[in-house]
Amino acid sequence: MRFLKSLTFRHRRTKSETFLAQGETYSFSRDPCISPDDPGSSLTTTVAAANSTKTALNLRLLDLDIQNRRLRDANTGWACLKATREDLLIFRRNHAAADNKNLEQLQATFDNVFAIMTRLGLTTLTEESFQDGLKLEMQIIDAIQEAAVIPGNIWTKVIPSPLVYNSPRQYASALRMTLDTRKELRKSKKVARFWKHLAKMDGQHLEAVTPSASNIPSVCESNLTPDRRTALQMLIARRRQYLRAV
Structure with a gap:
């Protein structure tokens, strides 16, 4: 035991021993590195490529x-x-x-x-009339009514004359003619009143007969002949019958 201790003491280096050259230290990896000059390096590169x-x-x-x-x-x-x-x-x-x-x-x-x-005689209808479906029925009715009043037309056998009614256009035309006639009549009455007033302004025309509207009831029947009196009675009767029918 003493021998071993002395051997250990001899080989112990002190910190002051600086004369010993420190050698280079090397570190090795676990995987060996192949240098580029190594013949196996080109083989590895070829395999990788x-x-x-x-x-x-x-x-x-x-x-x-x-x-x-x-x-x-x-x-x-x-x-x-x-x-x-x-x-x-x-x-x-x-x-x-x-x-x-x-x-x-x-x-x-x-x-x-x-x-x-x-x-069938509905000559008032045209091809354009069928394009408007809403007014087609009224146009057909008007055409039938207009054809029914034509003598010899087939529609006179279908629709008798007493049952034939005027179309709205005919009523409008009659009403327009009536209004125009009344307008002309009023105008004529104004002209007659003007000349009547102008004639009465002069004293020498006081007994002159001025124009006025005729009135059948005002006709003096005592001065009429029997034939004219009979014709007047027939005219009055027809007027009364017409007024009752209207």
């Missing part, structure tokens, strides 16, 4: 496969759209053909109806 090229090629192939799938889907979609468009065009052609056929039938029916109305 091959792996990188293979990976890029695989990615490119995967992208190409995705693009092909998208292209197939787009082609399928375009084919569906084309088929749908063709079906729509066929449907519209068939629908247009059916509409044209219906229009031709309606036009033929209209021509037949218009020809029949013309043969």
Whole structure:
């Protein structure tokens, strides 16, 4: 034990021993590093480049496969759209053909109806009259009423003369004529009163006969002959009968 202790003391270095050269320290990693000049370095680089090229090629192939799938889907979609468009065009052609056929039938029916109305004497109706559906009924009624008063027309057999009524246009025309006549009559009365007043202003015309409206009841029956008296009585009777009818 004493021998071992002395051996340990001999080999112990003190802190003041500075004459010993400190050697360089080296650190080694666990993985050995291959220098560029090593023949195995080029082999490793070639393997890494091959792996990188293979990976890029695989990615490119995967992208190409995705693009092909998208292209197939787009082609399928375009084919569906084309088929749908063709079906729509066929449907519209068939629908247009059916509409044209219906229009031709309606036009033929209209021509037949218009020809029949013309043969029945409804000459006041025109093709423009059928364009306004709201006024067509009144126009047909007016045409029938106007045709019923024409002697020899077929509508005189359908509608007897006592049942024939005037159309609204005829009533309006008669009313307008009546109003114009009354206006002219009032104007004539004013002119007559003016000249009557002017004539009476002069003393020598006091006994002159002035114009006035005629009145049948004021006619002196004592001065009439028997024939004229009979005609007057018949005229009065017809007027009274007319007034009762109105």
